Amino acid sequence: MELWDLFDRSGNIVSTNHGRGDTIPEGTYHKIVNIIVQHVDGDYLLMKRSDDKESRAGEYELTAGGSTIKGEDFSEGAWRELYEETGIKADALYELTPVIIREEKRYLQKSFFCLTNIDKNSIQLQAGETQGFQWLSEDEVLAISNTDSLVRLTNEVIERIKEIKLKHLKLT
Numbered sequence: 213m214e215l216w217d218l219f220d221r222s223g224n225i226v227s228t229n230h231g232r233g234d235t236i237p238e239g240t241y242h243k244i245v246n247i248i249v250q251h252v253d254g255d256y257l258l259m260k261r262s263d264d265k266e267s268r269a270g271e272y273e274l275t276a277g278g279s280t281i282k283g284e285d286f287s288e289g290a291w292r293e294l295y296e297e298t299g300i301k302a303d304a305l306y307e308l309t310p311v312i313i314r315e316e317k318r319y320l321q322k323s324f325f326c327l328t329n330i331d332k333n334s335i336q337l338q339a340g341e342t343q344g345f346q347w348l349s350e351d352e353v354l355a356i357s358n359t360d361s362l363v364r365l366t367n368e369v370i371e372r373i374k375e376i377k378l379k380h381l382k383l384t
Contacts, residue, residue, distance in 0.1 A: 215282040216242045219320060221313060228282060236318040245290040246275035246323040248308060249300065250373065251332060256353050259297060260344035272346070274353065275323070276300075286311075286322040294326060298345070299336025302326045306376045308369065325376055 218227040218240040226240055236242060249257035258272040276297040280289030287305065294300050308323040335345045348356075350370065357366070 214279070216279060217282050217284075218242055221320075223311065223320060232279065241313065241318050241320045243280040243284075243286060243289065244278060244319045244321050245280060245286055245293055246277035246321065247290050247294045247305065247326055248275055248323065248369070248373070249294070249298065249326045249328060251347060252327060252329045255332070255347040255349055257298070257335070258346050258348060258353070259342045260346075262340055262343045264340055270343075272344075274357075276342075277323075278341070279319075287324075290322075290324045297338045297342050299334065300326065300328055300330060302328060304380070306380060308372055308376070325373055327377065327381060 214232040215228075216230045216232060217225050218230050218236065219242070220226050220240065227237075230236070230242065251257070256274060257276070258274055259276055260272050261268055261270060263270045276294050277290070278293045278297070280286065281292075284292070290305050291302070294302060294305070305324045305326055308325045310322070312321045312323075314321055332347050337343060337345070
């Protein structure tokens with residue numbers, strides 16, 4: 213069974229050894245991470261969720277990601293989830309958003325950005341988690357972001373990605 217740490221709203225550990233799927237007590241949260249992957253050619257990676265998933269089965273998402281496990285911080289969870297779900301061993305991950313509290317789902321969420329130059333056909337799927345992938349241009353992702361249930365690519369996120377690329381990668 214996968215074990216999680218539970219946290220208060222400020223990110224302080226309040227409980228360890230919480231089993232995935234167990235009810236999360238009022239006032240506590242688990243941590244999840246999302247990683248938006250962009251190829252150096254500008255295309256974004258969309259991952260197709262497994263048909264076996266409890267929520268949004270078979271749908272495409274703009275991110276790889278999931279729950280951090282016991283003992284992991286956001287960054288460690290992001291590195292692990294990115295590799296498990298895609299096979300990508302990133303050179304760097306960049307914080308895309310501050311921690312967002314999702315009261316209704318009882319989690320603390322943080323998003324990251326990964327720029328990669330991998331062979332676009334080398335994505336490795338994780339059994340039970342992902343069953344497909346596709347690369348789409350920014351315009352294509354923006355077009356479906358307004359109609360699909362995938363994680364939204366907003367103008368704010370695009371601007372933050374541009375800031376990261378300019379500041380850390382010296383790219384425009």
